[in-house]
Amino acid sequence: MAAAEDSRVLAIASHVVSGYVGNCVTTFVLQVMGLEVSPLNTVQFSNHSGYKQTKGYRTTGAQIKELYEGLKMNGNDDFGMLLTGYIPGAEGVEVVGEIVRNLKERKKVFWLLDPVMGDQGRLYVADDVIPVYKSLLPLADLIVPNQFEAELLSGVKVDSLESLSQALTTLHQTYKVPHVIITSVTFGTSDKKMECAGSTVTSTGSSRKFVVDVSIIDGFFSGTGDMFAALTMARFRAEAEADGLLGTASWMSPDGVDALELPLARAVEKVLGSMHNVLLKTQEVRDRRMATLRAAVPDEALEERARHVRLTKASELRLVQSQRELLDPGDCVKAARLE
Amino acid sequence: MAAAEDSRVLAIASHVVSGYVGNCVTTFVLQVMGLEVSPLNTVQFSNHSGYKQTKGYRTTGAQIKELYEGLKMNGNDDFGMLLTGYIPGAEGVEVVGEIVRNLKERKKVFWLLDPVMGDQGRLYVADDVIPVYKSLLPLADLIVPNQFEAELLSGVKVDSLESLSQALTTLHQTYKVPHVIITSVTFGTSDKKMECAGSTVTSTGSSRKFVVDVSIIDGFFSGTGDMFAALTMARFRAEAEADGLLGTASWMSPDGVDALELPLARAVEKVLGSMHNVLLKTQEVRDRRMATLRAAVPDEALEERARHVRLTKASELRLVQSQRELLDPGDCVKAARLE
Numbered sequence: 001m002a003a004a005e006d007s008r009v010l011a012i013a014s015h016v017v018s019g020y021v022g023n024c025v026t027t028f029v030l031q032v033m034g035l036e037v038s039p040l041n042t043v044q045f046s047n048h049s050g051y052k053q054t055k056g057y058r059t060t061g062a063q064i065k066e067l068y069e070g071l072k073m074n075g076n077d078d079f080g081m082l083l084t085g086y087i088p089g090a091e092g093v094e095v096v097g098e099i100v101r102n103l104k105e106r107k108k109v110f111w112l113l114d115p116v117m118g119d120q121g122r123l124y125v126a127d128d129v130i131p132v133y134k135s136l137l138p139l140a141d142l143i144v145p146n147q148f149e150a151e152l153l154s155g156v157k158v159d160s161l162e163s164l165s166q167a168l169t170t171l172h173q174t175y176k177v178p179h180v181i182i183t184s185v186t187f188g189t190s191d192k193k194m195e196c197a198g199s200t201v202t203s204t205g206s207s208r209k210f211v212v213d214v215s216i217i218d219g220f221f222s223g224t225g226d227m228f229a230a231l232t233m234a235r236f237r238a239e240a241e242a243d244g245l246l247g248t249a250s251w252m253s254p255d256g257v258d259a260l261e262l263p264l265a266r267a268v269e270k271v272l273g274s275m276h277n278v279l280l281k282t283q284e285v286r287d288r289r290m291a292t293l294r295a296a297v298p299d300e301a302l303e304e305r306a307r308h309v310r311l312t313k314a315s316e317l318r319l320v321q322s323q324r325e326l327l328d329p330g331d332c333v334k335a336a337r338l339e
Numbered sequence: 340m341a342a343a344e345d346s347r348v349l350a351i352a353s354h355v356v357s358g359y360v361g362n363c364v365t366t367f368v369l370q371v372m373g374l375e376v377s378p379l380n381t382v383q384f385s386n387h388s389g390y391k392q393t394k395g396y397r398t399t400g401a402q403i404k405e406l407y408e409g410l411k412m413n414g415n416d417d418f419g420m421l422l423t424g425y426i427p428g429a430e431g432v433e434v435v436g437e438i439v440r441n442l443k444e445r446k447k448v449f450w451l452l453d454p455v456m457g458d459q460g461r462l463y464v465a466d467d468v469i470p471v472y473k474s475l476l477p478l479a480d481l482i483v484p485n486q487f488e489a490e491l492l493s494g495v496k497v498d499s500l501e502s503l504s505q506a507l508t509t510l511h512q513t514y515k516v517p518h519v520i521i522t523s524v525t526f527g528t529s530d531k532k533m534e535c536a537g538s539t540v541t542s543t544g545s546s547r548k549f550v551v552d553v554s555i556i557d558g559f560f561s562g563t564g565d566m567f568a569a570l571t572m573a574r575f576r577a578e579a580e581a582d583g584l585l586g587t588a589s590w591m592s593p594d595g596v597d598a599l600e601l602p603l604a605r606a607v608e609k610v611l612g613s614m615h616n617v618l619l620k621t622q623e624v625r626d627r628r629m630a631t632l633r634a635a636v637p638d639e640a641l642e643e644r645a646r647h648v649r650l651t652k653a654s655e656l657r658l659v660q661s662q663r664e665l666l667d668p669g670d671c672v673k674a675a676r677l678e
Contacts, residue, residue, distance in 0.1 A: 015354075017406055018377040018415035028370055031659050038357040041383055044398065046409025055409030057402055059383065063395075067356055070385025070394030074648050076357035309413050320370045 006080035006246065008036045009233065010071075010103075012064070012096055013085030013226065014048075015041035017056075020317040021048040022085055025226040028319055030083075032326050033234035038079070040067055042087050049124070050222040050312050052305070061091035068099050082109055083233050085226055086116040090128040097136045104139065110237075110251060113140035114229045117149050119184075137175035141250040142236070142264075144229050145171075150182045159187055161195070165209055165338050168199045172207050178250040179236075179264050183228055184214075192216055196272060197338055200253060200262050208259035209338035212272055217279045219286065223317050227278065231271040231326070239263035265335045273329030278322040282315065289314040345419035345585065347375045348572065349410075349442075351403070351435055352424030352565065353387075354380035356395075359656040360387040361424055364565040367658055369422075371665050372573035377418070379406055381426050388463070389561040389651050391644070400430035407438050421448055422572050424565055425455040429467040436475045443478065449576075449590060452479035453568045456488050458523075476514035480589040481575070481603075483568050484510075489521040498526055500534070504548055504677050507538045511546050517589040518575075518603050522567055523553075531555055535611060536677055539592060539601050547598035548677035551611055556618045558625065562656050566617065570610040570665070578602035604674045612668030617661040621654065628653040 009030055014022030023039040030037045042064065045056035059067075071077040082100060087093045103109045115133045118124050130152060137143060137153070147158050154170040156163055164185055171180045181198040194216055199209040240251035240263045253262055290311065299307050319326075348369055353361030362378040369376045381403065384395035398406075410416040421439060426432045442448045454472045457463050469491060476482060476492070486497050493509040495502055503524055510519045520537040533555055538548040579590035579602045592601055629650065638646050658665075 010356075015378075015380065017349075017379045018410055018413075024378075028367075031367055032662075034659060036659055039354075039363075040356045041354065041380070044380055044383075044402075044406065046406045047413055047415055051413045053409075053412055055405045055412070057405075063383075066394045066396075067383065067385045070392075071357055073392055073394070074357075074386055074390045075652060076386055313414060320373060320375055323371075 007034075008038065008079045009081040009083055010038050010040065010079040011083045011085075012040045012042060012087065012099075013083075014043045014045065015039070016045050016047050018047050019222070019313075020319055021223040022226055025223045025317065025319065026083060026085065026230040029227060029230035029326060030234055032323050033231075035234060035237075038071070038076070040064065042092060048222045050220065051309055053309075058088045059092070061089070061095040064092055064095045065098070068102075077103065078107075079103065079109055081233060081237065082111045083114070083229060084111070085114045085229060089126060090132045093129055093132040093136070097132070097139070100136070100139050108249065110141045111139060112142045112144065112229060112233050113137070114144050114225065115149050115153065116225070117152060119146055119148050121148060134175070137177055140175075140177050142179035142181070142232070143171065143175075143177050144181045144183060144225075144232060146183050146225060147185045158182070158185060161211065161338065164195065164197050164211070168197060168209055168338075169207050172199065172201050172205070178252055181232065181264070181268060183225065196268060198264050198268050199259075199338075200264050202255040203252075204255070208257075208262060210259045210262070210265045210268075210335040211338040212268055212333055212335045214272055214333070215276065217276075217283050219283060219315055220312075221279060221282060221315055221317060222312075224275065224279070227275060227317065227319075228271060231274055232267060235267035235270045236264060239267045259337055260335055269332040269335055270329035273332035274326050277325040277330050278317065278319065281322055281325065282318045285318050285321075286314045346373075347377065347418045348420040348422055349377050349379065349416075349418045350422045350424075351379045351381060351426065351438075352422075353382045353384065354378070355384050355386050357386050358561070358652075359658055360562040361565055364562045364656065364658065365422060365424065365569040368566060368569035368665060369573055371662050372570075374573060374576075377410070377415070379403065381431060387561045389559065390648055392648075397427050398431070400428070400434040403431055403434045404437070407441075416442065417446075418442065418448055420572060420576065421450045422453070422568060423450070424453045424568065428465060429471045432468055432471040432475070436471070436478070439475070439478050447588065449480045450478060451481045451483065451568060451572050452476070453483050453564065454488050454492065455564070456491060458485055458487050458564075460487060473514070476516055479514075479516050481518035481520070481571070482510065482514075482516050483520045483522060483564075483571060485522050485564060486524045497521070497524060500550065500677065503534065503536050503550070507536060507548055507677075508546050511538065511540050511544070517591055520571065520603070520607060522564065535607060537603050537607050538598075538677075539603050541594040542591075543594070547596070547601060549598045549601070549604045549607075549674040550677040551607055551672055551674045553611055553672070554615065556615075556622050558622060558654055559651075560618060560621060560654055560656060561651075563614065563618070566614060566656065566658075567610060570613055571606060574606035574609045575603060578606045598676055599674055608671040608674055609668040612671035613665050616664040616669055617656065617658065620661055620664065621657045624657050624660075625653045
């Protein structure tokens, strides 16, 4: 067993009272996987933004800083991992950057940075957040942008396997990040399939790239990016441990390890396996609930807002009901080489 | 299976970034037991107060109210249960009272109220919180005060089985609460044993009382009250469901059910079984960690504060490692009749 402190994760992300995004996903997923999580909440909202109406408040940059001081004061800052997600505003992202620098100065900490900025062509943070993220990326060990964020950060328009591969290379080279995964990539040619591509650099800076096909499950599910990041944190750590890499900087595999044998590739296969099964269960419950709701009050009898809200609520991730699926990835789709 | 919304719990309590008290205990325990939890955090602190130094901020009464409005706005207020713990300040407790009234006006909601006010002779809320709790108790379905809080609320000094029994009766009669449990009772005669006593009234107001012996595990563990409340919520619901009571007001057993056959008594037996095993594991890890720490730096080499902090940290509940213990109560101590 690893030393206790090495399995402690500082998770900096949002909190919602009802439903599943941010730390409400991360905390449960990591705990079920047996890791100790310290959730530092960057907001407390009533629900996620998928509802299009929410109430609550943000944690200020100064408050985030103070909470971190409190952790240090009692020696509770002995984290082996750091996972960051949604942080509202450039000031908060800057404070998180200071925290990472402070942690990394004192010990080896693995930072999984989910550069939450937007999705599907829409930015949902202020413009001034982008340069701050760009300045912090070189501190990260693994980044997991979605297609939109990867395009923002790399400047590469991702519309084919070739440009997807180019985006990975550019992200490695521009920001010196050892591990990159780009999630939820669609080329507009199919509504049944997405791509998830990843890569670990070698000591000479060349990238070992892989890609995995992901079946699209119809509907809109919030929190899937957070579930992906949390599962990836847990699975990558386990695969890196299996390869004896936890003691090495950034859990880097020796240069001789092939793309498809990378701990990152093996982790992503399992992550996507679990996610697929959680989403199938979520879809099944959603369909059952919607059938009941529509039998009582048909969609046509509702205003658009009410229709949207009830569908969004029925589509909340079924995480509590999916402990088995989180632990057991089932039959996984295998990664393929990406040139 | 019960309707989905009946298994949703609104949990109003504290949040700490590192360690286990309040909603950090409640959320995980209820989720592992398969319930949907909506954690509304009344504070965000770096750590619990057992460290004697902490940083962070409180959620104001107005913010609590606003979060609840957000839940209502999207139909996310369809809770079957409400569990409340630490709420800093009278204003916050009053707002929670308004929330309970609003919820109960519209549907049947079971309220487990942990009247967190103090422990072992020491009050840790402001004086003006006490009358507010007293005014709200008649709305509760189950209250779980510790010995100190039971004395505060009942006016009965608890120093024998007779006075413990009297305190239960007084709490029922004064506040019209259908179910009462008094936890962590010591009579000063033994340092090996505590008592946990409970009672459910009949339709004519007489109480059916039981008591369970609890072995004391040496040391000081924070969050045990929260673990007790969360496990009790889950176990009492399961036992009430087994007896077909979920549809009745306050999950009340028919008058013919004996004290020792009450769902509440069966629940408490299981709760204490799980707690004992979680605390044994916590103690074991604590002792192992302290041995390592002391071998590196002996207690004598540290200032009292540093000594206290490292012991407190080593004593954090091992919840993540105790999923089996939470689900399986093991061999339980049986409840005895309390006259």
